Amino acid sequence: MVDILPFKRTSMLISEIDEFIDKVAEAVMVLERTIRHYLDEGPDEHLTERLVQVREIEGRADDLRRGVANVMYGEMLMPETRGDVLKLLDDVDTTMDGCTHALVRLAIERPEIPGEFVEGFQEVLGEVVASVEAMLKGARTYFKEPHAVRDHLHRISFHNKEATAVAVTTGKAVFDSDLPLERKRQLADLLAQFRDLASDADDIGDRLGIFAVKNAM
Secondary structure (H helix, E strand, O other): OOOOHHHHHHHHHHHHHHHHHHHHHHHHHHHHHHHHHHHHHOOOHHHHHHHHHHHHHHHHHHHHHHHHHHHHHHOOOOOOOHHHHHHHHHHHHHHHHHHHHHHHHHHHHOOOOOHHHHHHHHHHHHHHHHHHHHHHHHHHHHOOOHHHOHHHHHHHHHHHHHHHHHHHHHHHHHHOOOOOHHHHHHHHHHHHHHHHHHHHHHHHHHHHHHHHHHHHO
């Protein structure tokens, strides 16, 4: 009789990984909506509420990630790819951390973003979200159709480059303005923090491509 228990446990594990990725994607959506609201309305109670929400999402995601790691080591599941899987989950978790840190910074500093720079911030945000979402789709695909991961890698890289280009343009406009130097630096740092989410997604995409090739060998 064939022992189907390992197969069932592996299927359950992949389901938990899928939920973990769902939580990270949810945090990205909360980040996007919160920042767009901030750009339109400025700081208000909405920011505090969304920070609480993203922290709750982060807590659930951390529980899922730790649970997956414990099961993989405790039951010796997916031994050939275990190291790659856990590295990938840790990498994806940095996106969750990035979302939380960005909202915490907004909540603490509550920077005033002049109207002439709002469009630039919105464009950077849009490209960042597109890059991160492509990375999460690639990560999800890795566990179901590893050979199809490459379909997402170009999109990750493309949107990362666009995020960087718009951030540079907007940053230059900020420093060419008449704002005090301290405010210029604050806005430029905020832009860089948003852009870094796309840069991190691109780095994860590079490693994801390597993992997929190894898994196909």
